Amino acid sequence: MTTLALVVGHSEEIAPGIRELSFSRTDGGVLPAHPAGSHVVVDCGEGRRNAYSLTNPGADPREYRIAVLHKSDGAGGSGHMHSLRVGDTVTVSRPRSAFAPVSTARRHLLVAGGIGITPMLAHARDAVRWGRDVDLIYVHRPGSEAFSDELAALLGDRLAETTDEDEFGRLLDKALTGQPIGTHLYVCGPGPLLDRVLADAAAAGWPPERLHLERFVPAALDPGREFVARLARSGRDVRVPSGRSLLDALHEAGVAVPNMCRQGVCGECKVPVLAGTPLHRDEFLADDERGAAVMCCVSRSKTETLEIDL
Amino acid sequence: MTLSVSPRLATFPFPFRADSYRYSTNVEPARVPVETEAGSWGAGILHLDDDYAAELAERRRILAADPSRLQVLPHMRPAAWDALLTVLRELHAQHPGSMSLEQDGPTFVWRNSLLGVEQRFTEGADDSLPGGPLGFLGSQIQDDVVLLDQREGSLWADAGVVTFAADWSLGFDVGMRFLEVHGPVPRIHEEGIISRAERFLMRLQPGEECRRTNWSMSVDRRLDQSTEVYPEWGPDRRAIVDAGPAELARRLHLRVEVQHLIRLGASGAIMFLIRTYLVALDELASVPAWRERLGRVLAELPEDMADYKGLVRYRDAAAHWLLDT
Ligand code: HEM
Ligand code: FES
Numbered sequence: 230m231t232t233l234a235l236v237v238g239h240s241e242e243i244a245p246g247i248r249e250l251s252f253s254r255t256d257g258g259v260l261p262a263h264p265a266g267s268h269v270v271v272d273c274g275e276g277r278r279n280a281y282s283l284t285n286p287g288a289d290p291r292e293y294r295i296a297v298l299h300k301s302d303g304a305g306g307s308g309h310m311h312s313l314r315v316g317d318t319v320t321v322s323r324p325r326s327a328f329a330p331v332s333t334a335r336r337h338l339l340v341a342g343g344i345g346i347t348p349m350l351a352h353a354r355d356a357v358r359w360g361r362d363v364d365l366i367y368v369h370r371p372g373s374e375a376f377s378d379e380l381a382a383l384l385g386d387r388l389a390e391t392t393d394e395d396e397f398g399r400l401l402d403k404a405l406t407g408q409p410i411g412t413h414l415y416v417c418g419p420g421p422l423l424d425r426v427l428a429d430a431a432a433a434g435w436p437p438e439r440l441h442l443e444r445f446v447p448a449a450l451d452p453g454r455e456f457v458a459r460l461a462r463s464g465r466d467v468r469v470p471s472g473r474s475l476l477d478a479l480h481e482a483g484v485a486v487p488n489m490c491r492q493g494v495c496g497e498c499k500v501p502v503l504a505g506t507p508l509h510r511d512e513f514l515a516d517d518e519r520g521a522a523v524m525c526c527v528s529r530s531k532t533e534t535l536e537i538d539l
Numbered sequence: 540m541t542l543s544v545s546p547r548l549a550t551f552p553f554p555f556r557a558d559s560y561r562y563s564t565n566v567e568p569a570r571v572p573v574e575t576e577a578g579s580w581g582a583g584i585l586h587l588d589d590d591y592a593a594e595l596a597e598r599r600r601i602l603a604a605d606p607s608r609l610q611v612l613p614h615m616r617p618a619a620w621d622a623l624l625t626v627l628r629e630l631h632a633q634h635p636g637s638m639s640l641e642q643d644g645p646t647f648v649w650r651n652s653l654l655g656v657e658q659r660f661t662e663g664a665d666d667s668l669p670g671g672p673l674g675f676l677g678s679q680i681q682d683d684v685v686l687l688d689q690r691e692g693s694l695w696a697d698a699g700v701v702t703f704a705a706d707w708s709l710g711f712d713v714g715m716r717f718l719e720v721h722g723p724v725p726r727i728h729e730e731g732i733i734s735r736a737e738r739f740l741m742r743l744q745p746g747e748e749c750r751r752t753n754w755s756m757s758v759d760r761r762l763d764q765s766t767e768v769y770p771e772w773g774p775d776r777r778a779i780v781d782a783g784p785a786e787l788a789r790r791l792h793l794r795v796e797v798q799h800l801i802r803l804g805a806s807g808a809i810m811f812l813i814r815t816y817l818v819a820l821d822e823l824a825s826v827p828a829w830r831e832r833l834g835r836v837l838a839e840l841p842e843d844m845a846d847y848k849g850l851v852r853y854r855d856a857a858a859h860w861l862l863d864t
Contacts (some may be wrong), residue, residue, distance in 0.1 A: 262621075263745040264802025287745075288621070288805035324745050330809045331690050332614040359663075361619050438691055468549075491751070494739045512735050513564075526771045 232511075233260070234271075237317045238292055244375040246299040247344060248311050251285075252321055253292040263287040265355035265444070266328030266348045266415075269295070272320040273306030282348035282417070282443065283324060284376070287355070293321065294332035294443050296375060298344040328415070328443045330355060334393040335411035338404055342418025343373070348443055349417060350376050353383050363387060366404060368397040368422070401426065405433040417443035440501040453508070460484065460539045461503050475500075475525040484539055486525055493527035500524075506531040544825060546589060551818055552797050553826075554752040556834040562727050562734045562844075567857055569748040569799055576828045581583050583633055584748065585626070585680055586814060592654060592740035594681045594703075594762065601702040601763055602674070607710040608702045608765070609674050616672075617835050618686045618808035620662060623672040625803055626680060626808070651679060673700050682799075682812040685709070687717065689741055694809060702846030703762040703815045705794060706757050706849060711766065725843045743802040753796045755848045756857070760792060760817050780852050788821035788860050791853065793833060820857060834861030 235252035243249045254260060264287055268280045283297035313319065328348055331338060333469040336358055341349040346367055356363035359393050364387050365380065371392040380388050388402045405414075414435060416426045423442055430440055452472035458479065460468055469478040476498055479486055487521045488498040493511030511524035523530075523537070553575050572582040580586070602608055611619050627640045627649055637652045649658045649774060658675070660667040668675040676684060677700035684698035694717040701709040712720050717737045718728075727733040743749070757764060758775035799812040824830040837850070838858040845851045 261746040264807035266804065267745065276613050289624075324804075326745055326807055329689075333690060333691070334689050355789050489565060489567045490739075491568070492566070492739060495566060512738065 231323065233295070233321045233323065234475060235260075235319050235321050237313050237319060239294075241316050243296065244257055245376045247296055247373065248299065248313075249284075249294065249375075249458050250310065250313055251292040251294045252319055257291060260290045261323050262289055263324035263369070264326045264329040265351040266330065267324040267326045267351075268348075269293060269324055269386070270322040271310070274309040275306075277306040277309075279306045280325075282328075282351070283349040284347050286358075287324075287351065296347050297346065322483070328417075328441060328522075330349070330361070330415075331413045331441070331484075334361075334439075335409060335414040336362040336508075337364070337412075337498070338408055338412050338414045339363065340401065340404075340414065340416040340418070340422075341365065341367045342422035343369050344375070344442065345416075345418030345422070346376055346380075347417075349415070352378065352415060353380060357381060357383050364404065366391075366397070366400050368392070368394075383446055405430055405435065413439045413441060415428050415441045415443075440485045444496060453529045456532070457534045459504075459536040460531075461536055462539060469529070474527065475523070475529060479525065479539070491521045491526045493524050496524075498526045503536040503538050505535035544577045545822065547818060548822065548826060550580050550586065551575070551577065551816055551823075552580040552752055552795050553577070553638075553829050553832075554754045554795050555832050555836055558832060558838045559839045560754075560844075561799060562724075562730070562732055563824045564739065565751045566733050566736070566739060566749045566800070567751065569750045569801075577826045580798070581750070584801070584812070585629055585633060585682070586797075587634075587653070587681065591681060595654065595678060597762060598677060598702045600822060602670070602677070602700075605767060607767075607794040609670065609677065609700045611671065611698040612714060613671050614747040615686055615808070616663075616665065618688065618803065618810075619672040619676075619698055620688055621803045622810050623668075623676045623809065624662070624683065625801070626676055632677065645764060649679075654679070668799065673698060676700065677702070680812075682814040684815070685811040687740075687809040689807065689809065693717060694737055699811075701813070702765075703813070704765040705757075705796070705815070706764055706766060706769075708766040723847070724807035724829055725847050727806060740800060743809065745802055745804045745807065748799060748801045750797060753798060755794050756850050756854075757792050757794045758790050758815065760819070762815055762817070776849055776852055780856065784860055784864060785821075787856055788824065788851070790820055791820045791857055792817040793820070793823055820860065824861065832863050834858050838862065 237250060238253045238254050239251035241249050268282045270278050270280050273279050283293050285292060285294040287394060297307055299311050300307045330352055339349045339352055349365060352399055353363060353365055365384055367390045369392060416423055424469060427440060455470050457466050458469055458475060467478050467482045469475050476486055476488055486498050489495040493513055496513045499522050502521055507523040508529040509519055510527045513524055514529050569584055572579045583841045631640045639650045641648045645662050647660055665671040683701040683703050685696050687694040690699045696712055696715055700710045721727060721733045758779045761772055764772050796817045797814045801810045803810050837854045845854050
């Protein structure tokens with residue numbers, strides 16, 4: 230998928246160890262819109278790519294906003310993110326959505342722990358904008374109340390904020406037992422908090438389809454290893470570099486294969502395999518076809534050479 | 540290379556890639572022009588042609604007679620507004636000389652000089668637009684529109700404005716899952732085509748767009764073939780069998796839908812646009828390659844598919860006219 234080359238427009242420590250960053254286009258133009266709860270994948274140097282939730286409103290955005298928690302050892306790319314300053318350039322994926330509000334929910338219960346507040350800010354804003362019924366429970370360390378003012382202004386008494394573990398337990402308990410049927414719960418935060426909320430919700434009788442946790446979807450297919458396609462009919466070898474599809478490599482070598490979706494679903498680009506083991510990444514071929522054919526728009530080779538009947 | 544043909548043929552999305560036709564998950568990237576024997580189609584998402592004003596007048600008439608052609612389940616209001624703004628921005632970008640969308644805070648002004656429209660509205664205020672956001676959207680583009688919500692691991696057809704359906708009904712289908720909507724179609728369930736399509740659509744990320752074509756035939760230039768008005772068009776399918784060759788070729792049309800599938804950004808809904816094109820056999824026959832190919836496809840089409848498409852009675856006569864006269 231195409232990435233966006235953006236520039237840092239804002240970089241500020243908004244709570245101890247939490248830096249808010251905004252990214253925009255150099256011409257200030259509109260960025261791809263996205264639902265609440267979306268994330269982007271940012272290049273963090275040294276080949277590392279991290280997913281961050283977007284806190285900005287998703288309609289017609291002119292900037293993407295994220296907030297990054299500094300990990301104590303600076304590992305995992307957070308050190309790099311914290312070193313970004315206004316004017317620096319960043320490579321950012323298009324927004325990806327896997328944690329959107331459920332439109333038919335009668336009520337939305339948001340639960341956030343620490344930096345897990347970031348997608349909830351977007352959720353809360355979207356809910357207020359469209360008049361959806363929303364409650365937020367926000368637990369964080371003392372002094373680390375990122376976005377508290379903004380949330381209080383948005384939600385008023387629908388925000389319950391605490392720094393106390395026991396009080397959080399009571400708030401959660403009350404919310405889990407007091408919600409009407411048709412409420413959906415969204416949770417984001419550190420692992421132990423997720424586990425606890427999901428376990429308590431299950432114990433209180435919440436069905437799994439009404440529980441949603443922040444999930445980052447992998448961006449596109451991985452580029453894969455280089456291999457050689459041997460064209461049996463002409464005896465030619467075609468190199469298929471990492472990041473280039475077999476379909477494109479064949480095309481560049483002057484071998485046209487019919488194609489349509491380029492996503493492994495339509496079935497147009499099927500090529501018979503004579504030797505070698507394909508690495509299948511399509512959704513089209515039936516299991517009993519996978520030995521003798523490959524969908525060249527997405528699939529690659531497990532063996533160094535794949536001999537195909539072209 | 541390109542024949543001298545009517546504008547209608549020059550932009551006609553002739554759908555066949557071979558001399559036989561089977562269902563498949565035939566999706567491809569949007570905005571990629573397709574060269575045909577008569578011209579090209581598909582460079583943009585929205586296509587306005589010489590029938591623009593006439594087709595929108597027809598839609599207005601149909602909606603006035605049957606308001607159930609417009610459906611918006613309450614949870615689809617954000618998607619309807621998202622669809623409207625996405626489409627108006629696209630129109631503005633494509634036709635800057637004749638259309639514009641200006642924004643001043645929550646207030647928008649839409650100008651469309653092709654239709655003589657100047658409309659002021661407030662985002663989110665349904666009653667600031669005639670027909671609400673989706674009804675107004677349907678008054679600016681020739682496409683029918685369906686909006687699908689994604690939840691519980693499925694897509695749901697929960698809103699739309701559809702006046703030019705080919706033998707189905709939005710009022711009947713609204714609120715159904717994608718798989719249920721496709722219930723009546725032969726083959727595509729057993730062959731996994733439709734579940735593959737649904738998985739593909741559910742993976743579309745914000746702003747991603749693709750398209751596909753679908754086809755059938757109709758008697759006369761009649762866009763509205765909804766189930767609701769079956770008595771108005773159904774009997775012609777039978778009557779046409781008795782027509783002589785000239786009348787058959789003049790009245791029988793190849794009906795092609797260019798369908799765009801767009802993951803809307805702000806709402807996350809899928810916008811399904813259906814743009815319907817009709818060309819009479821005698822006009823289509825001026826492109827020899829199309830004449831021959833359509834003839835072969837019709838002659839070869841399996842009975843269950845011909846039956847589902849409503850062609851069984853006249854497809855032999857049509858194939859005969861195309862191939863042997
Ligand atoms: C990749 C996506 C899709 C594929 C592969 C697909 C496939 C098909 C096929 C093969 C047919 C039979 C057409 C014929 O022979 O005339 C059909 C019919 C239909 N499709 Fe789809 N379709 C897709 C998307 C959609 C979407 C998004 C909608 C929106 C609701 C939709 C609504 C319908 C309806 C209403 C019919 C008529 C069904 C009936 O007879 O009642 N399709 N589709
Ligand atoms: S082009 Fe569609 S499966 Fe490869």
